Amino acid sequence: MKRHIGLAILILIASCGAGAIARSTWYNKTPGYPHMPWVKDAVPATTDKTPNTSKDPQKDMDPPASGTNGQSHAVASKESPAEVCGCEKRIEGFCVAEIDCVLKHLAAKDAIIVDAREDHDWDESRLIGAVHLPSSAIYENINNIMAVVPTPQHMIIVYCGGGQCEASKNVAIVLREFEYTNVWLYEQGWEEIEASGRFGDYVESGD
Amino acid sequence: MTATSDNNTLYRIVSHLCALAVAVFFLYAAWGKLGPAESRQFAVEIGNYKILPAAYTNIPAVILPFIEVFGALALIFPATRKAGSLLIGGMLLFFIGAVFYSAIILDLKISCGCTGSGSGAAGWSVIGRNALLFAGVILSNLLYRPAAARAEAAGFEVDPVLPGDAATAE
Structure with a gap:
């Protein structure tokens, strides 16, 4: 069971990494879209x-x-x-x-x-x-x-x-x-x- | 081919089909949330649930679709199915709780956001669908679990003709 939990955690980490890469390249480099901060200002x-x-x-x-x-x-x-x-x-x-x-x-x-x-x-x-x-x-x-x-x-x-x-x-x-x-x-x-x-x-x- | 080996094959096929069905749904759901417009829209949908502070909705909006993709892929392959089940099953339980809290307890009239934009209202139907998907995850594991492990867990001696123990039966 430990092996499966370890693998699940590894997948979670990989997902976070993929998300971070997508955000900093694809999402934030697409013209026409405002910057997408990790944490937004509630009221700028x-x-x-x-x-x-x-x-x-x-x-x-x-x-x-x-x-x-x-x-x-x-x-x-x-x-x-x-x-x-x-x-x-x-x-x-x-x-x-x-x-x-x-x-x-x-x-x-x-x-x-x-x-x-x-x-x-x-x-x-x-x-x-x-x-x-x-x-x-x-x-x-x-x-x-x-x-x-x-x-x-x-x-x-x-x-x-x-x-x-x-x-x-x-x-x-x-x-x-x-x-x-x-x-x-x-x-x-x-x-x-x-x-x-x-x-x-x-x-x-x-x- | 004996009746037992037929059962073994049937169990395995059902197990794979369950895993595949859940995985396809999650891949489809993730597809609608990946992209510069889609992820921002998903952040709005997450904010509607009133579970997270509005400032922090971008984090799950960016990461969750990738967990869905990788979790779904892990669910398809038998070697990683348990890890995928932990992720997908965990997410489904969380989604059920979130919809129940926001749409039923708080009575918010919100969009589900499950499959991206235009995915319908959050409510009992979404809870029912997620429960069905969760059952699919459980079945895909129960039916694929080797018979020896199942028997041992139950405190019995290993029966070589139990369903799932295909190698021994054949």
């Missing part, structure tokens, strides 16, 4: 230096894509998404967006909305213009985000099914790995979108 220090921390998190944001004139959001007083979205609550270092904030940005079309739910939920219904980045295949679909986010500072709002939704947190953490610095979580997610009835025109159904 850079998070607190992002525009998210300011009283007015939108001030460093890109201009709205659909702005009708040069003054639009900067002077829009009550209607400004910047004033509606206060970063009062944080989860894992990410600002939490409330329903009004999401609605304002949907109307202004000045933020990228990311749907972190799985395929079957996405196929059923989603927010118009949202980018699909399911939590179970984030890295496979990260190019969907890269293709539409103009700058790393652009506002990204991630939503999922609602409740204790890990999906949106997972997606937001990966986006931070890819150095997107203005990622917000819409924690209430789809539960609130459906229950509130306020998203009528912004919801589309089916494939």
